[in-house]
Amino acid sequence: MSETGSGTAAQPGDSGQVLRRGREAALAQTFVRLADTLASDFDIVDFLHSLSADSVEILGAEAAGVMLADARGGLRLIASSDERMRLLELFELQGAQGPCLDAFSTGRPLQANAADSRTRWPDFAPRASDSGFQRMCAVPLRVRADVIGAMNLFRASDEPFTADEMDIAQAMAEMAAIGLIQERALRERSLLTEQLQAALNSRVIIEQAKGMLAEYLKITMGDAFQLLRNYARNHNRKLSDVARDVVDRKIPNAALTLRPGGQS
């Protein structure tokens, strides 16, 4: 298993150039959007969902997710590039075993192919391969000396993540960490822990709200998530505040009905 990028050169010739320029543009766009988000009163789950989706696009992966340390011990999923249950469970599994847990506990980036992962994570590897993933990498989320979680990317092909790609993944992880931690928390461990637990609790409330909407409106969990996000955007509110209001029944269901075309 190679620890960081394998050092494989980027694709040769013109197609590599085009690919790289496209990636640079996408990366630049992402950083501009991140800076805008960080300047406003943003929602952390929403932010990390976008960040995961951007990482997938920029790094040519199929799926990405961010996991955070729970003060009870272990890692929990906070956000991912898409909401398919199978993918969510693949992240959840890593609370016990997998690339995220290793990147978190060693504080070092890593990547693995299917064969590596079978040796290293016997329970996790078959589930990853059943989901169609051959290649995976994970990078730690750091706040100064503390590792607070990890970010994970999956590829369907066995193509290694290059050293450049590993660096970009690490940069995305740094962004995630910046988004998670307010400045004041850097000084005190107790505040840092409070903020991480708050983020994890938001995720639980969002799942409960998805369940409620799925039941009331007879829609899928994925549509329920999209509906919450659209409603939050259209009303200029935080995703987790909207989710909490749904759970507390402060938003009438009629206001949340999906219109044709998938917009709320």
Add this chain to the structure above:
Amino acid sequence: MRNDGRRARIMAAVTERDIPAGAGELIAELCRFAVNEMALSGCAFVLMSEREPGGMLAGAGRHASTVTRLQMELGEGPCLQAYSSGVPVFLPDLASETANRWPTFAAAALAAGVHAEFSLPLTVGAGGIGTLDLCRDKPGMLSEEHLADALVTADIARDAVLYQQYAPGGQSLADLLDTGGTDRIVIHQATGMIAAQLNDTTSNAFARLRAAAFVSGRPMYDIAQDVVERRVRFDE
């Protein structure tokens, strides 16, 4: 998941001498466990609701009721914040807190000899039932190990209250509590669906899901999947 071992260890510690019959006795044992294990001067389980002021259901240590009483009198403090936000509040040094979030509470607690206060919400996502309050007569943050134990202790205490109302007749509460593994996405989604089906709170829906799992002898995760995949409803 890694929490399960911790949960089992704490359950074993509090049921060591004899199995507590009801939630009140079990929670009193949990408070005693916390005081001894984490070098606390007080631990209190405080039930709260939107309508009534909070009340201490059980406690241990000489400062057990001090912090609760102060917050109810003052109408401010970490436990009210933890309850309404669903997020733990850690005040490792109340002397430095006098200038921060709750100056009046901090000054009063210091005068009563409390130097550190940790308030843990009793909630699953939204809609909590109260807090577990831990305090010390010396300043200092809980160690990572103590913090993990404290959070899992609060989870068990929360479950004891929630599960008791739906416990199948003749079953020991300790048996009902003895399984962990509730922190799964599908369980939270199913909880939301059941709350919608029953027009009830998510806390009660969570407890109903646990009771159904216990009665059928299946893992909570399996029942939750049946709910999410619409094979099982709770309003029929």
